[in-house]
Amino acid sequence: MIQACAPTATLKKPETSLPETYNVGLQQDKPATQDQTNTADVNWKSFFNDPDLLYLIETALANNKEIKITQQRVNVAENEIQERKGEYLPFVGVGAGADVEKVSHYTMAGAAEESLHIIYQEGEGGEEIGEPVPKYLANYEFGLFASWEIDIWKKLRNSAKVAALEYMASKEGNNFLVTNMVAEIAHLYYELVALDNHFMNLEQNINLQNNGLEAVKQLKQYGRATFLAIKRYEAEVSKNRSHVYEVMQEMVEVENKINLLLGREPQPISRSSGGFLNMNPQVIQPGIPSQLLKNRPDIRRAELELTAATLNIDVARADFYPSLEINSRLGYEAFQTQYLFSPEAMAFSLAGEIAAPIFNRSAIIAQFKNANARQIQVALDYEQTILNAYTEVANKISNMSNLEKNYQLKTEQVNALIESIDLSNQLFTSGRTEYLEVLLTQREALEAKMELIETKQMQLSATVDLYRALGGGWK
Numbered sequence: 001m002i003q004a005c006a007p008t009a010t011l012k013k014p015e016t017s018l019p020e021t022y023n024v025g026l027q028q029d030k031p032a033t034q035d036q037t038n039t040a041d042v043n044w045k046s047f048f049n050d051p052d053l054l055y056l057i058e059t060a061l062a063n064n065k066e067i068k069i070t071q072q073r074v075n076v077a078e079n080e081i082q083e084r085k086g087e088y089l090p091f092v093g094v095g096a097g098a099d100v101e102k103v104s105h106y107t108m109a110g111a112a113e114e115s116l117h118i119i120y121q122e123g124e125g126g127e128e129i130g131e132p133v134p135k136y137l138a139n140y141e142f143g144l145f146a147s148w149e150i151d152i153w154k155k156l157r158n159s160a161k162v163a164a165l166e167y168m169a170s171k172e173g174n175n176f177l178v179t180n181m182v183a184e185i186a187h188l189y190y191e192l193v194a195l196d197n198h199f200m201n202l203e204q205n206i207n208l209q210n211n212g213l214e215a216v217k218q219l220k221q222y223g224r225a226t227f228l229a230i231k232r233y234e235a236e237v238s239k240n241r242s243h244v245y246e247v248m249q250e251m252v253e254v255e256n257k258i259n260l261l262l263g264r265e266p267q268p269i270s271r272s273s274g275g276f277l278n279m280n281p282q283v284i285q286p287g288i289p290s291q292l293l294k295n296r297p298d299i300r301r302a303e304l305e306l307t308a309a310t311l312n313i314d315v316a317r318a319d320f321y322p323s324l325e326i327n328s329r330l331g332y333e334a335f336q337t338q339y340l341f342s343p344e345a346m347a348f349s350l351a352g353e354i355a356a357p358i359f360n361r362s363a364i365i366a367q368f369k370n371a372n373a374r375q376i377q378v379a380l381d382y383e384q385t386i387l388n389a390y391t392e393v394a395n396k397i398s399n400m401s402n403l404e405k406n407y408q409l410k411t412e413q414v415n416a417l418i419e420s421i422d423l424s425n426q427l428f429t430s431g432r433t434e435y436l437e438v439l440l441t442q443r444e445a446l447e448a449k450m451e452l453i454e455t456k457q458m459q460l461s462a463t464v465d466l467y468r469a470l471g472g473g474w475k
Contacts, residue, residue, distance in 0.1 A: 007365065007368060007369075009313045009317070009368070009371075009372045009375070010372060010376070011310065011313070011372075011375060011376075012375060012376040012379035012380065013379070014306065014379040014380075014382045014383050015383055016293065016382075016383070016386060018289035018290055018292070018293075018386065018390055019289055019390075020288065020289070021288065021289070022286060022289060022390075022393060022394045022397055023394060024394050024397045024398040024401070035285065035287065035288075036287050036288055036291070037285040037287060038285055038286065038287030038288075038291050038295065038470060039282075039283075039284045039285045039286070039287075039466075039467060039470060039472060040287070040291070040295040040467070040470035040471040040472040041295070041472075041475070042472060043475055044057060044182050044472070044473050044475075045058075047282060047467060047472065047473075048186065050189075050272055051272075052189070052269075052270050052271050052272055053185070053186060053189045053271075055270075056185050056189060056258060056262065056269070057181075057182055057185050057186070059262045059264075060181055060182075060185050060261050060262050060263070061178060061181065061182075063262055063263035063264065064181060064261055064262065064263050065263050066177065066181075067174070067177060067178065067181060070170075070173065070174045070177050071174060073170055073173075073174075074167070074170045074171055074174055077163070077166050077167040077169075077170040078167050080163045080166065080167065081160065081163045081164050081167055083163070084156070084159050084160040084162075084163045085160045087149075087156045087159070087160070088149070088151040088156030088157055088160065089148075090146055090147070090148035091146065091147050091148065092144060092145075092146040093144070093145055093146070094143070094144055094145075095142075095143070095145060096140075096141065096142040097139075097140070097141050097142075098138065098139070098140045098141075099138070099139050100136055100137065100138045100139070101136070101137050101138075101139070102135060102136050102137070103137075137335060138335050138336065139333065139334075139335055140333070140334055140335070140336070140337055140340050141331060141332065141333040141334075141347075142331050142332050142340065143329060143330050143331010143332060143333075143347075144329070144330050144331060145327075145328070145329045145330075145331075146327070146328045146329075147325065147326070147327045147328075148325070148326045149323060149324070149325045149326075150324040150325070150326065152321070152322070152323070152324060153317075153318040153321045154314070154318070155314075155315055155318030155319070158311050158312075158314050158315045158318075159315050161311055162308045162311050162312055162315065165304050165305075165307050165308035165311070166304075166305075166308055168304050169301045169304035169305050169308065172297045172298070172300045172301035172304060173297070173301050175297035175300075175474040176297035176298045176301065176474070178297075178473065178474040179297060179468055179471070179472065179473035179474040180468065180473075181261065182468070182473035182474070183464050183465065183467070183468040183473060184261060185258065185261060186460075186461075186464040187461050187464060188254055188257055188258045188261070189258070189269075189271060190457050190460045190461055190464075191254050191457060191461075192251060192254045192255065192258070192269060192271055193271055193272070193273045193276050193457075194276065194453050194454065194456070194457040195247055195250055195251045195254065196251070196271070196273035196276070197273060197276045197277070197453045198247050198450060198453055199244065199247050199248070199251070200273075201446065201449050201450060201453065202240055202243055202244050202247065202446075203244070205240055205442065205445075205446045206237060206240050206241060206244075208421070208442060209233060209236055209237045209240065209442060210237060212233055212425070212438060212442070213230065213233040213234060213237060215425075216229045216230050216233055217230060232439060233439070236439055236442075236443070240446070255267075255268065255269045276453070276456060277452065277453065277456055279456065279460065281400070281459050281460055281462070281463040282463050282467070284397075284400070284463060284466050284467060284470070286393060286397060286466070286470060287470070289390055289393070291470075291471075292386070292389045292390065292393070292470070292471060293386070294471075295470060295471025295472070296385075296389050296470075296471040297471065297474055298385055298389070299382075299385050299386055299389055299471075302378070302381055302382040302385045302386075303382060305378050305381075305382075306375070306378045306379055306381075306382045309371070309374050309375040309377075309378040309379075310375050312371045312374065312375070313368070313371045313372055313375055315371070316364070316367050316368040316370075316371040317368060319357070319364040319367065319368070320356075320357065320361070320364060320368075321356060322354050322355060322356035323354070323355060323356070324352065324353070324354045325352070325353050325354075326350075326351070326352050326353075327349075327350075327351050327352075327353070328348070328349060328350045328351070329347075329348060329349045330347075330348040331346070331347065331348075332345045332346055332347065333345060333347045389469065392469045393466065393469045393470060396462060396465050396466035396469050397466065399462050399465075400459070400462045400463065400466060403455065403458055403459045403462055404459070406455055407452070407455045407456065407459060410448065410451055410452045410455050411452060413448050413452075414445070414448045414449050414452050417441065417444055417445035417448050418445055420441050420445070421438075421441050421442055421445055424437055424438045424441040424442075425438060
């Protein structure tokens with residue numbers, strides 16, 4: 001009958017099933033496998049092999065302000081557990097007090113006091129008996145007091161369990177921030193190294209065009225080139241020199257972004273930029289989709305939040321049931337301090353109270369409905385998080401495959417254009433082609449080399465993205 005007083009909750013059971021393999025499209029050459037080897041289990045210190053990058057990640061995880069802020073949120077959630085555990089344990093305290101009272105003559109207490117004065121003065125034989133009641137009546141007390149709400153319906157214990165689940169969810173949130181921080185540092189590092197290579201590529205092309213400019217000037221002396229060719233070469237050199245300063249500014253901004261994540265003031269970033277185009281991306285083993293449920297911190301957090309939201313419904317339901325509270329007091333009480341610690345001054349009290357809501361329950365009904373709606377909302381969020389994770393991994397796998405093919409074709413393009421530069425120079429020197437053909441070839445080679453560097457950066461970043469999407473980087 002008591003439990004029938006509470007409304008019924010409509011729980012949402014989330015759909016967590018995932019395909020057996022990652023569906024990455026019909027254009028992939030390799031069929032999907034069910035190999036359970038998963039790169040997400042690899043520690044980030046083993047995943048990256050660049051000492052400079054490892055140092056930056058380690059420094060960021062130790063000094064990043066956002067991570068420290070999140071860690072304090074974790075500490076707050078941990079303290080919440082202790083607070084809620086204390087709510088269902090007896091509360092015992094010690095206290096002392098003193099007060100003085102003078103009652104009004106025109107009250108029941110005042111009339112009773114006046115009667116006592118008359119008895120004191122007259123007595124049965126007219127003599128004075130007893131002691132007069134003081135006009136100003138003091139009261140001194142000292143002792144222990146205790147209160148305890150009996151957790152009949154496990155409301156307080158369930159509330160403590162909710163706090164523990166929220167604490168674990170906050171830790172998973174911190175892990176999610178860590179894995180994103182690792183990926184962000186790696187992204188910026190590869191971007192910085194790519195900018196170094198853009199800078200070197202521009203310098204090489206400027207030197208090449210300066211040599212071409214000198215050759216055109218010499219040919220003009222023999223009447224085999226025009227003043228227009230010289231000016232066009234000079235314009236091309238100036239344009240590329242202006243690009244150098246643009247790249248230098250981008251390098252400063254990326255360095256400062258990294259320093260900001262490292263929690264320090266702007267300063268140069270040590271990096272290894274040589275052999276960038278020969279860097280091979282890490283081989284990623286994606287495992288099977290169901291492993292995302294245990295590897296992705298955002299999924300683990302959503303699962304814990306769902307468990308907490310479900311348990312919160314029981315906490316809200318308990319408000320409809322009777323609550324039992326016991327209060328007690330043990331100590332000494334007297335109207336004069338000289339009697340305070342005498343045996344006759346000892347006093348105690350013990351009381352129990354049980355109460356249940358009957359009318360005007362709209363507030364607790366609304367709280368119960370909110371808890372139910374929150375559970376459904378969190379269950380849907382959990383499903384959406386799983387779906388997003390699976391889609392993200394499928395996209396990253398497809399992206400890595402397509403970038404690999406893209407890089408191979410761009411490499412062939414750059415090699416062909418580099419060979420065409422020598423051929424165009426020879427043809428121009430022998431007077432078999434125009435200077436515009438040489439300039440156009442050099443410009444195409446420069447742009448193709450820049451695209452090749454960008455594609456290599458995208459390859460390395462895509463590897464990091466897949467590692468993060470699988471749930472790697474926080475262990």
